[in-house]
Amino acid sequence: MDIEALFRLAAQSAARFRNAVAERPHRPLRDYAGSVAAFDEALPEGPAEANALISDLAARADPGLHLMAGPRFFGWVIGGSHPVGVAADMLTSAWGQNAGNHTAAPSAAAVETVAARWLLQLLHLPGECSVGFVTGATVANFTCLAAARGAVLRRHGWDADARGLFGAPPITVLIGDDAHTTVFSALQFLGLGHDRVIRVATDGEGRIRADAFEEALSGVDGPAIAILQAGQINTGAFDDFHALIPLAKGKGAWVHVDGAFGLWASASLERRALAAGVEEADSWATDGHKWLQTPYDSGYAIVRDELAHRRAMTIAASYLPLAGEGERDPSHYVPELSRRARGFATWAMIRHLGRHGIADMIERNCKAAAAIAAILGERQDVRVLNEVVLNQVIVRFGTDGEAGDRLTQEVIAAVQKDGQIFVGGAQWRGRQVMRISVCNFQTDVHQAEIAAAAILSALGRVSAEVK
Incomplete structure (x- = not known):
């Protein structure tokens, strides 16, 4: 061959x-x-x-x-798999490294060590945090919440990692009513149940209401985990971390933040205020294959308490080498032993774009989202339903009732069939909406103008057919 x-x-x-x-x-x-x-x-x-x-x-x-990977793919929050990250990922596949431990794959372990430090600096998170390189935010949430589960139970005299949950003190989980579905899945996987939670009321943008959160906490007695959000999947809104985190910690709760894409606002000087106070949480989940533009699969589980992180994830066996002082085994921070060396693509993308390049890309995408919203919002038969603070835009066409639902769905179908751009649909507050997610390194205001024109063209065609 x-x-x-x-x-x-x-x-x-x-x-x-x-x-x-x-x-x-x-x-x-x-x-x-x-x-x-x-x-x-x-x-x-x-x-x-x-x-x-x-x-x-x-x-x-x-x-x-x-x-x-195209510049006008807005259907979900998906990065563009930047060519530099793809090239690094090609090398990763060719090298065939199992990133389980530092002895078997020194370069794979080392690049994670450096990339983890860079990630914490980019996201303005505490330098003592540990980072697990996982498949994406779904597993990052799982990993962080596993650390949380163990930590809050140990405070109450129970070792869940050794003894499981049978007979353990019950854990109260508080979560916003508009949290992403994958967080509920993570709770299910961990035996905490996706329905056995206290769902806290949210405002019109999907942010947890501080008064409702305080009321929910008033009944908490025992181990507790509070799950907050940086970047609501439809609106892009952020919970008020300055208000909510002290309330949760006042009850001894572990605070976890699902920041699959929104946490990257911290890397932008112009958007950083949206995530103000997020650094006071105990753990954070985010994706690389969104705003860092790495290829799939790439996510990061970030935990302030490194020991809690390792206790939840470490896989030990007599045939595996031990990590000594100053050494880091990648498998101690993820729910896998054998896995690809995900750190190379992350290192390559951060090295290629740098702090300023990442910030510029995020701002470019946010300005593109705002441009789409501004153009569409000029029409009387189009309503932008959210405050466009980040990269997410939700719009609706026609009337408030079922006729508007049908028109919105028909416009989405027409846009998808045309193929000039790709958008998706969702339900928001019981009504059909078009969701526009801008998360590609190639997308700028010019691409936004093309996108808005394509949507309005589809609306015109559909409206003419209805008449």
Whole structure:
């Protein structure tokens, strides 16, 4: 096998895909059923020639690929997989390092150590925090809440890591009514239950109301975890950390912040005030494959109490080397032993963009979101429903009732079919909305103007058909 020719072929195919961004529609050309048919065949009985196989894979997959890396993909909060991060990830795959411990993969462990320090500095979080490199914010929330579960129970004389939850003092979990669904999943995975929580009332932007939070805390007696939010998934709103964190800590609660994309506001001088006080929490979850633009999968579980973090996650065995003073084993901070070396892409992206480049990108995206909202908001038949403080815009078309729901859904469908941009739908306060999430390094005000024009064009066509 000519490895160099094989890798070159794969890289050329990847580059062709990326270079065609301007010509491709922002939607797949083929649906799921067609994609299954394209790949479906009997189990191969013999080998396939490597180069022909890679070419065939690219050809079969291409029509079913979404342009998530495109500058006008606004359907979910998804970063653009920056080419520098992709290149670093290609090397990561080629190197084949199992990032379980520092002895087996010194460079993989070392790059996590440095990248973790850089992340804490970028996000203005305490330098003593530990960082686990996980698949994304879902597992980051799980990891942080596992540390929280162990810590709050140990304060009440129970070692959950050793004894489990059978017979343990009950943990009170307080969470905002508009928290992201993955946080509820993390609670489910941890045996804390996605319904066995105190849901705290929120305001019109999805922020926890301080009065409701204080009232909910008044009945807390025993182990407690409070889950706050930096960046509500529909509105981009931030909880009032200055008000809420002292209230929670006054009851001895561990405070965790789900900051999948919003925590990155701390890296921007112009947006940092949105997250003021977030550094006083006990743990934080965020993504790299959102605003740091790393390839999937990349997320960070950040915990102030490094010992609580390690107690919740460390996997020990007699055949594994021990970490000594000044050494760091990546597997001590994540729920995996064998895993890819995620730190290389993170290190490469931070090294490539630098502090100022990351801040500029975040601000560029936020200005693009504001531009879309401003253009759409000029129309009487379009309503922007949120304060556009970050990168999220939710809009609605037509009337308040069911007719407006139908019109909004039809406009979303028309935009997706057209393919010039991609947006998604959601429910907000019981009504259908179009959700626009700006989170790509290529998206600027010019792209925003194209996006707004595409939405208004779709609205015009749909409205004409209704009439």
